[in-house]
Amino acid sequence: MAASRELLLTLASILVGLAAGALVLAAGGADPLKGIYVLLTSFTYYPEILLVGASITMLTGLAFAIPLRVGFFNIGGEGQLYAGAIVSLMVSLVAPYTPFPGLLAGFTAGAILGFIAGFLRVRLGVNEVLSTIMLNWAIYWTSTYLVIDVLADPIYPHLTRQVPEAARIPWIPSSLLGPLSEVLPGGVPIIPFISIAVALAAWAAMYLTVPGLRYRFVGANEYAALSRGVNVDYVKLASMTVAGGLSGLAGALLILGYSYRVDTGLSGLAGYGFEGIGAALIGRNHPLGIIAASVFLGELAAGSERIQVEANVPAELAEVVSGAIIFVLAALSGLKYVAPRLLGVKSEG
Amino acid sequence: MSKGSRKLVEMRGIVKVYPDGVKALDKVDFDLAEGEVHALLGENGAGKTTLMRILYGEIRPTSGMIIVRGKEARWRGPWDAIKAGIAMVYQNFRLVDALTVRENLLIYLSSLGVSRSEAESRIMSVAEDLGLSIPMEARVEDLPMGVRQRVEIVKALSGGARVLILDEPTSNLTPLEAEGLFRLIEKLKKRGVGIVYITHKLREVMSIADRVTVLRKGRVVGRSVRGDRFFSEEKLASLMVGEVLAPQRSLGEPGKDEVLRVESLTVESGEGVIRVRDVSFKVVAGEIVGVAGVAGNGQEELVEAIIGVRKPSKGSVYVNGVRVRSARDFYRAGGGFIPGDRVRALAHELSVADNAAFIYYTGSRAILMTPSRVKQLFHRLVREFGLKAMSPSTPVGRLSGGNQQKVLVGSEFLRGFRVLVAVNPTQGLDVATTAFVRDLIVKASREGVGVLLVSTDLDEVLELSHRILVMSGGRVVGELRRGEASPERVGVLMGGS
Ligand SMILES: Nc1ncnc2c1ncn2[C@@H]1O[C@H](COP(=O)(O)OP(=O)(O)O)[C@@H](O)[C@H]1O
Ligand SMILES: [Mg+2]
Numbered sequence: 016m017a018a019s020r021e022l023l024l025t026l027a028s029i030l031v032g033l034a035a036g037a038l039v040l041a042a043g044g045a046d047p048l049k050g051i052y053v054l055l056t057s058f059t060y061y062p063e064i065l066l067v068g069a070s071i072t073m074l075t076g077l078a079f080a081i082p083l084r085v086g087f088f089n090i091g092g093e094g095q096l097y098a099g100a101i102v103s104l105m106v107s108l109v110a111p112y113t114p115f116p117g118l119l120a121g122f123t124a125g126a127i128l129g130f131i132a133g134f135l136r137v138r139l140g141v142n143e144v145l146s147t148i149m150l151n152w153a154i155y156w157t158s159t160y161l162v163i164d165v166l167a168d169p170i171y172p173h174l175t176r177q178v179p180e181a182a183r184i185p186w187i188p189s190s191l192l193g194p195l196s197e198v199l200p201g202g203v204p205i206i207p208f209i210s211i212a213v214a215l216a217a218w219a220a221m222y223l224t225v226p227g228l229r230y231r232f233v234g235a236n237e238y239a240a241l242s243r244g245v246n247v248d249y250v251k252l253a254s255m256t257v258a259g260g261l262s263g264l265a266g267a268l269l270i271l272g273y274s275y276r277v278d279t280g281l282s283g284l285a286g287y288g289f290e291g292i293g294a295a296l297i298g299r300n301h302p303l304g305i306i307a308a309s310v311f312l313g314e315l316a317a318g319s320e321r322i323q324v325e326a327n328v329p330a331e332l333a334e335v336v337s338g339a340i341i342f343v344l345a346a347l348s349g350l351k352y353v354a355p356r357l358l359g360v361k362s363e364g
Numbered sequence: 365m366s367k368g369s370r371k372l373v374e375m376r377g378i379v380k381v382y383p384d385g386v387k388a389l390d391k392v393d394f395d396l397a398e399g400e401v402h403a404l405l406g407e408n409g410a411g412k413t414t415l416m417r418i419l420y421g422e423i424r425p426t427s428g429m430i431i432v433r434g435k436e437a438r439w440r441g442p443w444d445a446i447k448a449g450i451a452m453v454y455q456n457f458r459l460v461d462a463l464t465v466r467e468n469l470l471i472y473l474s475s476l477g478v479s480r481s482e483a484e485s486r487i488m489s490v491a492e493d494l495g496l497s498i499p500m501e502a503r504v505e506d507l508p509m510g511v512r513q514r515v516e517i518v519k520a521l522s523g524g525a526r527v528l529i530l531d532e533p534t535s536n537l538t539p540l541e542a543e544g545l546f547r548l549i550e551k552l553k554k555r556g557v558g559i560v561y562i563t564h565k566l567r568e569v570m571s572i573a574d575r576v577t578v579l580r581k582g583r584v585v586g587r588s589v590r591g592d593r594f595f596s597e598e599k600l601a602s603l604m605v606g607e608v609l610a611p612q613r614s615l616g617e618p619g620k621d622e623v624l625r626v627e628s629l630t631v632e633s634g635e636g637v638i639r640v641r642d643v644s645f646k647v648v649a650g651e652i653v654g655v656a657g658v659a660g661n662g663q664e665e666l667v668e669a670i671i672g673v674r675k676p677s678k679g680s681v682y683v684n685g686v687r688v689r690s691a692r693d694f695y696r697a698g699g700g701f702i703p704g705d706r707v708r709a710l711a712h713e714l715s716v717a718d719n720a721a722f723i724y725y726t727g728s729r730a731i732l733m734t735p736s737r738v739k740q741l742f743h744r745l746v747r748e749f750g751l752k753a754m755s756p757s758t759p760v761g762r763l764s765g766g767n768q769q770k771v772l773v774g775s776e777f778l779r780g781f782r783v784l785v786a787v788n789p790t791q792g793l794d795v796a797t798t799a800f801v802r803d804l805i806v807k808a809s810r811e812g813v814g815v816l817l818v819s820t821d822l823d824e825v826l827e828l829s830h831r832i833l834v835m836s837g838g839r840v841v842g843e844l845r846r847g848e849a850s851p852e853r854v855g856v857l858m859g860g861s
Binding site: 223224225226227228229231232235236238239241242243244245246 | 668671672673690691692694695696701703708709710711712713714718721722723725726727728730731732733734735
């Protein structure tokens, strides 16, 4: 009963979000209906944008959702993702044999950042919103330095060197895709499957294991957890660490499985961390919901690419449209979940 | 008193089917006259709260009607009921803990459209009229339960209530506070306020009700007016439970092995106030040691220190010879715990199955929790503990208090333990479930479990304990054996000094 109501609410918020997008389009002088249609149906034109976008957002979405359940706002997805990306790139250059060392290193880099923010909060009471935002900046400038100074490609100095062939995550070649090879001449990246596997694993860990049950209890009733022998601080710290690791992994997947390098402005990385917050709120903080929300956001990304051509909408307006949709969706979906926690209100039976 | 006076409200043919299919009420009639106390008696889950939430406009009946002063009323929400002079005071009070009493009252009255000055004067006159002292500037969270309840009542009356619904009003009160409440109710009667008194405690019906309506499984199974032949504890009890109660119980013989030892324990509150002073005792296998005392005399802190949730400032606790330094130590050493506060012990948004599994796996090193194992746990609760719940996925907060307690107690018993710390284990339970839980405890002790029973219900302590420790002001001020303990002797010690 509760689940179907959640779904209904989400669908309703999607409609409101699309209406907001239509308004923005109309205000910008474009045909709103056509624009929305294009936004929602572009995956066949830009399948890669959808697949890659969804797989990265899925992980940063989990990275926001997992700590939120125990009352932590992990705003550090962005920095954790940068760290994962840069570190995995560096590792792939040092050990250019398989993608695994890079993946592990990317996860670890993000996990360390998550751990730092978690530790500061649990032990010293430092607000995690502040610490993660500050870490984001620290990572941003460190990454920029590394990209310009250490990793720069001697031939194209505005780019880093590339991940060596052997350290890349392979794609499924289009020859194996049968009839789909028309749509996906370049083949299919594997990273979406990895992300979905991770999200399913997160779901299973939460709902099918005893530690996962304890974790959900810490979020639902901390005192009950405490009085039943759960080490609440440990659970909180672990959830921040895992969250950081997932963002780091997202960065590693992006580099090792799709872009293979970054530019000096880090523009290929920017935004995914924050988009994860949207995915988590739209997906109602549930791993399965986040999978669906990420696919939706991936489609919006593909759509805002094509809307520029099809509906003659400038790139900036396209961003505003998908931004408006995400904003409305996240606000409506998030309100119910976040507001009671922020206000400290408990619902009554 | 009830016959001649004017009817305030009447409910006719009320049926309520909850969205999940539970038929909570079946053609119930109920009425209330000026200046009377009409008790609504029934076991947990009988539908008492549901009936009154309908009268209060908080939920809608599936069918049936409400008549207020001769006219049919249709509430759109509680505010309509409040405007018609009906107010409800819940088991768990609905005050904003972080605000002061004054702020709470003013917010409520201003939401009814009462101006600030008018509100102040109404509050003053109500409090004065009833001779109540209300600490207006104190924060609600700092007040004892009895005072919070008075605030709720003043709130209701200054909002113009003529009908006051009290839902299990003594369940959170100390015996002394309950006495105060009864005196207050007498005063309200004299002023013509009609009171619906929801309870499952027969003794309370005997002491203050003018009339009583007995509900069982959503139906009215009896009505009685003070003085008629049904107005007795025995008659009402049999109406309420529909079965004969168990006779006086006998306990097993305690063994030799020490299973719980508390050594000169001193515990401070967060603010550094000493709550438990140098307490020592032990419990052997098969023994039930009762801790009696008025609530707030250090029992809560003592228990928290024993189960390892609160660090004592001095002293130590051993369970089966293992020193307890954390809650995990306590459970892993064979400790079991039945907390006194269901609200704090369950995760209300999570399902019955999740809550049961969480308790069941306390201290366990198990990793996997397969859905089939959890379902099995749920079915054992239903079969062996008489849990009534629609499905394992129902949020536990939806269950009645009695069923919540069954989840709590049942899961812990299914988990198993060698030492049990039970705090008010039957609080808020109906007669049959109370007897059931007490049987469980005695049975466990016969099987060699050592029990520490901390209860503010003196009858319970006397009925179940081999030995009784009396706490007052954070100290153990007396110890009595089963033979020598009587309500009077324990009562004198509880009074302290
Ligand atoms: N909000 C609700 N949704 C579904 N069922 C409910 C709800 N509230 C109470 N019930 C069910 O209705 C029945 C009557 O409950 P209640 O009125 O709380 O009883 P009482 O107050 O007499 O203990 C119980 O079976 C209970 O589980
Ligand atoms: Mg009730």
